[in-house]
Amino acid sequence: MEKPSTPGLVAKGAVLLGVTLLVIYPFVGVLGTSLSDEVQIARSGGFVLLPTDPTFDAYRAIFDGGTVTRALLISVLVTAAGTLASVCATIGMAYGLSRREVTGSRIILMVALFTMLFNPGIIANFLLVKELGLLNTFGALVLPSLVSAFNLVVLRSFFMGLPGELLESARMDGAGDLRILVRIVLPLSKAVLAVVSLFYAVAYWNAFFNALLYLDDTEKWPLPLILRSFVLQGRTLESIASSEAPAPVQAIQMAVLVVAIVPILLVYPFLQRYFTKGVLTGAIKG
Amino acid sequence: MNRRGFLRLSASTALSVAALAACGSGGAAAPAAKAQGLTIKLPAYTPLAGALKPDLPGNAAGVPEGYFTYPKELFKAVAKPPMSGGTITAASQTFSPPPPGREQNPAWQEMEKRLGGKVELTVVAADDWATKFNTMVAGNSLPDLFPYIATQGVNNLPAFAASQCADLTTLLGGDAVKEYPNLAAIPEIFWKQGVVGGKLYGIPVPRNLVGGLGFYRADILAEAGVTDLAQIIDMDRLFEALKAVTDPARKRWGVVTATGGLFGLSIFSQLFGAPNGWRLDKATGKLTAGFETEEYRAAVEYVIKLREAGIIYPGSEGFDTLKRKNTFNSGGAAMTYDGLPAYLGAAGYLQTQKKIDQKADPRPLVPFGGKAVAFMNNIAFATNFVKKADEAKVKEVLRVADFFASPFGSEEYTLINYGVEGTDYTRDDKGNPVLTEQGAKDTTVPWKYLAAPTQPVFDATSADAVRIQHDAISRLIAVGVEDPTTGLYSPAYENKLESLSTMRVDRLTSIMAGRAPMSDYDQLVKDWRAAGGDQARKEFEEVLAAS
Numbered sequence: 083m084e085k086p087s088t089p090g091l092v093a094k095g096a097v098l099l100g101v102t103l104l105v106i107y108p109f110v111g112v113l114g115t116s117l118s119d120e121v122q123i124a125r126s127g128g129f130v131l132l133p134t135d136p137t138f139d140a141y142r143a144i145f146d147g148g149t150v151t152r153a154l155l156i157s158v159l160v161t162a163a164g165t166l167a168s169v170c171a172t173i174g175m176a177y178g179l180s181r182r183e184v185t186g187s188r189i190i191l192m193v194a195l196f197t198m199l200f201n202p203g204i205i206a207n208f209l210l211v212k213e214l215g216l217l218n219t220f221g222a223l224v225l226p227s228l229v230s231a232f233n234l235v236v237l238r239s240f241f242m243g244l245p246g247e248l249l250e251s252a253r254m255d256g257a258g259d260l261r262i263l264v265r266i267v268l269p270l271s272k273a274v275l276a277v278v279s280l281f282y283a284v285a286y287w288n289a290f291f292n293a294l295l296y297l298d299d300t301e302k303w304p305l306p307l308i309l310r311s312f313v314l315q316g317r318t319l320e321s322i323a324s325s326e327a328p329a330p331v332q333a334i335q336m337a338v339l340v341v342a343i344v345p346i347l348l349v350y351p352f353l354q355r356y357f358t359k360g361v362l363t364g365a366i367k368g
Numbered sequence: 369m370n371r372r373g374f375l376r377l378s379a380s381t382a383l384s385v386a387a388l389a390a391c392g393s394g395g396a397a398a399p400a401a402k403a404q405g406l407t408i409k410l411p412a413y414t415p416l417a418g419a420l421k422p423d424l425p426g427n428a429a430g431v432p433e434g435y436f437t438y439p440k441e442l443f444k445a446v447a448k449p450p451m452s453g454g455t456i457t458a459a460s461q462t463f464s465p466p467p468p469g470r471e472q473n474p475a476w477q478e479m480e481k482r483l484g485g486k487v488e489l490t491v492v493a494a495d496d497w498a499t500k501f502n503t504m505v506a507g508n509s510l511p512d513l514f515p516y517i518a519t520q521g522v523n524n525l526p527a528f529a530a531s532q533c534a535d536l537t538t539l540l541g542g543d544a545v546k547e548y549p550n551l552a553a554i555p556e557i558f559w560k561q562g563v564v565g566g567k568l569y570g571i572p573v574p575r576n577l578v579g580g581l582g583f584y585r586a587d588i589l590a591e592a593g594v595t596d597l598a599q600i601i602d603m604d605r606l607f608e609a610l611k612a613v614t615d616p617a618r619k620r621w622g623v624v625t626a627t628g629g630l631f632g633l634s635i636f637s638q639l640f641g642a643p644n645g646w647r648l649d650k651a652t653g654k655l656t657a658g659f660e661t662e663e664y665r666a667a668v669e670y671v672i673k674l675r676e677a678g679i680i681y682p683g684s685e686g687f688d689t690l691k692r693k694n695t696f697n698s699g700g701a702a703m704t705y706d707g708l709p710a711y712l713g714a715a716g717y718l719q720t721q722k723k724i725d726q727k728a729d730p731r732p733l734v735p736f737g738g739k740a741v742a743f744m745n746n747i748a749f750a751t752n753f754v755k756k757a758d759e760a761k762v763k764e765v766l767r768v769a770d771f772f773a774s775p776f777g778s779e780e781y782t783l784i785n786y787g788v789e790g791t792d793y794t795r796d797d798k799g800n801p802v803l804t805e806q807g808a809k810d811t812t813v814p815w816k817y818l819a820a821p822t823q824p825v826f827d828a829t830s831a832d833a834v835r836i837q838h839d840a841i842s843r844l845i846a847v848g849v850e851d852p853t854t855g856l857y858s859p860a861y862e863n864k865l866e867s868l869s870t871m872r873v874d875r876l877t878s879i880m881a882g883r884a885p886m887s888d889y890d891q892l893v894k895d896w897r898a899a900g901g902d903q904a905r906k907e908f909e910e911v912l913a914a915s
Contacts, residue, residue: 124724128694146805148472149465204499205506212507295503298490300466311465311493332690 116140116336123332140333141341149300150308150341156220157287157305158345164224164286169279171229172237177263179234180241191238198231204295211296222296223289223304230285233278240274241267280353287346305342312338407915408537408568410559411545414552416445420777422824423831424838430557430577431845433824434838435776436831440799445550445778449484450767457511459490459504460814461497461750467812475787475810482783483771491814505532512757512765513818515750516570525862526565534754534762537568548770554822557744560855562751570751571769573820575709578844579746581733582635582705583717588613588620589702597736603639603670606737610679613702622679624701626692630873631680631880634705636667641739645851646908653913655852655905659872660893663739668889671880685881697721699728707746708732708844711837712827719829732840735847742844744851752818772819776826784815800828853908856915861904868900 086094111129117140118133144150175194179187202210207226216222244267252262268275290306297303312335424434470476480486490511492500497517504510505522510532522528538544540559545552554574562570584597592612593599600606610622625632642664647656658664674680681701684692696704697720711717711732721728735742754765774780782801786793792807803811825838853861861868875892878884 120720121723124694124697124720127698127700128691149468149809204503208503208507212509217509294492294496294500298488299469300491301469301471303466308466311462314493314495 112336112339116333116340118333120331120333128332140331140337143331143334144337144341150305150338152301153303153305153308154341156302160220160223160304161283161286163220164227165279165282167224168228168230168233168282168286169275172233172278172282173263173268173275175229176234176237177241177267180238194229194231194234208295217296218299218302220302223286223292226292227285227289230282233281237271237274237278240271244270276353280349283349284346309338309342407566408563409541410556410563410568411540411552411554412543413555414546414549416549416553416775424825424834426824428555429845430555430848431842432576432822432838433776434834435824435826436828436834437798438800438826438828439777442777442779442782445774445780446482446771449482450771451483451485451764453485454764455486455488456513456765456768457488457490458513458818459492459500459511460515460817461494461517462491462812462814462817463494464812464814466491468809473810473813474791475783475807476813478783478788479813479815482780483768487768489813510755512755512761513752513769514755515573515752515817517750523863524859526857529564529567529569529753532753532756533569534756534765535567535569536562536571536754536762536766539759539762539766540568548766548773550770550773550775550821551766551819553775554773557850558748558822561748563855565857569753571754571766571819572748573750573752573817574822575746575749576823576825576841577744577747578708578742578841578848579634580706580708580840580844581638581735581740581742582632582703583696583711583730584703584733585696585699585701585721586729586731587727588699597734600736602737603636606639607670607673607677607679610674610702611677614677614679616678619700621681621684621701623674623703624681624684624687624692624695625705626687626689627685628873629685629692629705630876631671631675631685632703632705633667633671633876633880635703635733636670637664638743639735639737639740640664640667640670641741642667644741644743644745644849646853646905648852648912653909655909655912657896657901657905659876659896665889668876668880669886672882672886675880675882685877693717696730698724703733708837708841709746712825712833718833731836734840734843740847742848744848747854749820750817769819772815773821775821776824781821785811787811796828798828802828852912856908856911858904858907858911860900860907864900864904868896868904871899872896 111131114130114133115123115128117136117138118130119135119137119139122133122135123130178184179191179194181187201207211217211222211226214225216225248266249262252266257265288306290304290310293302293304293307294310297307420433420435420439422433423436425431426433467473467476470480488511490500490504501514501517504514505528516522516525540548540551551571554572557577558572558574559568561572562568564570586595589609592609594609600609613620614622623632623635637658640663642661643656643658645658647658647661648654649656671680681687681695684695684701687695692704693706693710695701696706697717699721706717711730713719717730721730752769754762754769756762757765771780772784774784782789786801786803787807787810789795789801791804792810793801793803796802825834825841827833827837872892875884875888879886879888879892
């Protein structure tokens with residue numbers, strides 16, 4: 083291959099640098115604003131890149147009251163429990179549907195796929211959750227979204243791609259379905275499991291809408307909903323009613339954003355290497 | 369603010385709200401709605417005896433009382449707890465992050481002690497209210513007390529009210545309201561907001577009647593030689609002054625607006641004397657819609673002139689409210705539209721701007737130029753409905769509402785607004801309550817939106833600010849115009865409110881932004897009439913003639 087010329091390298095570098103700055107700019111702004119005081123934010127029109135006099139007041143304010151701390155804890159627990167439950171349920175269903183000998187598996191698969199294209203809408207979901215007695219429980223955050231059809235298909239495709247001979251020989255050696263799943267299938271599926279877990283975890287971490295609909299008690303709200311209420315504050319419609327709204331402390335809004343982004347940002351790099359590999363494996367061999 | 373005013377001012381989002389409304393309770397099965405007039409007996413106004421002595425007097429026209437300091441001796445406004453054990457449920461929208469829950473919130477605990485029972489409160493961010501409300505209606509889980517907002521997607525309001533809400537006409541109408549002395553101290557004009565389909569359903573959360581003309585920076589206009597608004601004898605003089613203070617090199621413009629703000633038209637339509645919603649010709653009984661009048665048209669042309677002269681902050685029609693406030697606060701514009709409540713308080717324009725620049729002198733605009741009117745578009749913040757129940761339960765909810773309507777200077781009012789002394793607030797050397805850090809959080813529980821007394825003007829930090837605000841409200845009410853259709857019901861208007869409003873706002877925005885010529889204005893009026901405007905007018909005129 084031809085060696086790239088120096089001007090070419092410089093040009094590429096410049097473009098990449100430009101794109102990187104473009105991506106980083108808002109993040110730095112969020113961080114900078116979260117570390118500024120009210121007066122500086124107002125002077126600079128609401129967006130501070132480099133705080134001249136950094137202060138952690140905003141972070142102190144949000145962790146002081148206990149609302150955000152509690153919401154953070156709830157979010158972590160819901161994400162952990164939800165991801166675990168979802169992954170288990172999806173593995174079970176995907177494995178069952180991947181075995182051709184299971185009668186009716188195509189119909190069940192179709193039913194699952196149907197939910198990908200059509201969903202019943204807010205009111206129907208609300209009524210179902212209400213009838214199940216899940217209103218104001220954490221179950222309402224997990225159960226309605228327990229199995230995602232997309233993740234199910236990814237996992238099923240992967241399972242179907244595993245060599246049938248392998249499973250056959252395990253069975254000859256006397257292994258039952260559960261043992262085959264746990265001892266043979268799952269260890270071979272680490273990559274795709276990592277991806278599916280990540281998908282579920284990110285979805286649970288970011289979900290606010292279920293909480294908005296099903297949880298009346300603000301004490302049970304997860305972080306994204308609290309975050310949303312901070313961010314929405316001051317962004318209400320231009321109306322007289324909104325003129326009563328106390329102007330938000332923007333530093334606090336930005337600090338909440340940082341608190342919400344950081345955990346996912348920390349997890350992502352570790353799982354990312356599985357990311358492309360896992361999804362592609364499922365897709366191509368399916 | 370009334371239901372229609374809300375839409376009028378926030379129509380930019382009407383589309384998204386309409387999308388939500390589509391999920392709402394359908395009107396298909398509801399009985400046919402018919403136009404309704406205003407014939408019932410409203411609650412009789414009975415001022416509270418032995419109230420405080422204000423620093424600035426109020427009057428019967430609705431001018432509020434003004435106070436420079438908070439009363440040192442608090443009085444009891446509710447003799448005995450309104451509940452005897454048990455629980456009531458309530459919902460409210462909020463503009464703040466969620467408050468600390470009952471266990472961490474001494475003010476909440478004290479509130480329930482005073483009420484004599486538990487309050488299960490559903491707190492919803494204002495932007496999410498429509499979604500939440502629709503699920504509550506569909507799931508048959510409406511709370512005992514909840515606010516009604518026009519944009520939340522009830523298609524046939526009278527039918528909804530009749531099937532779900534308690535009719536308060538006999539419980540509160542006339543002298544019956546005297547059973548609830550604090551509610552009785554709310555004048556009739558506020559109660560009109562709660563009339564639906566010819567019956568009283570809503571308990572108003574009173575405001576100062578007028579939303580105001582917006583705000584200006586006296587220090588900036590002084591640079592253009594205007595030291596008193598009275599010197600602006602006509603709209604040409606205002607144009608000159610705004611032009612003179614506009615200086616893009618210094619990042620300063622005459623007017624800053626925000627999305628849905630129609631380039632600050634609310635300021636100018638009132639200065640030109642346009643009607644508030646509709647104009648009623650008393651002699652003929654004919655109604656004219658606001659934007660059909662010459663005054664409104666002149667205001668639109670004026671705004672176009674401002675924009676073409678580069679006086680309106682470029683691109684600010686895409687700003688959100690926060691950015692508009694920031695721009696105005698940092699001296700980026702001499703004028704902006706916002707409701708009067710945005711002036712006082714720790715986060716209000718006055719205190720915020722003084723923190724940024726000691727010389728800043730923001731003030732509410734007062735009528736000038738000879739033609740100005742003030743829309744009575746901030747009569748009530750909301751009206752709260754009571755869920756249908758047996759009479760004993762409804763009366764209990766009304767007693768609770770009466771508690772929250774306790775007047776300024778009472779123990780109850782202090783608890784609602786400042787929390788518990790010592791924990792949530794301390795008294796400064798003049799005796800004014802000052803919120804502690806905990807108090808600032810504890811008092812975000814939206815008790816004050818469940819019911820409220822009439823609003824006095826009070827700001828402990830500055831007597832001058834109280835004088836300015838009180839003076840502005842007095843002068844605005846003096847030229848106040850009511851919407852003649854308040855309290856009346858027209859099915860066509862109610863059903864087409866969103867589409868008509870969206871049509872008007874979208875096309876006016878295009879005209880004002882220069883994307884469409886001014887000649888489109890006539891076509892817009894024609895289209896609006898054909899799309900339901902004329903039908904609504906006819907229905908309103910009929911009920912006006914009947915009442």
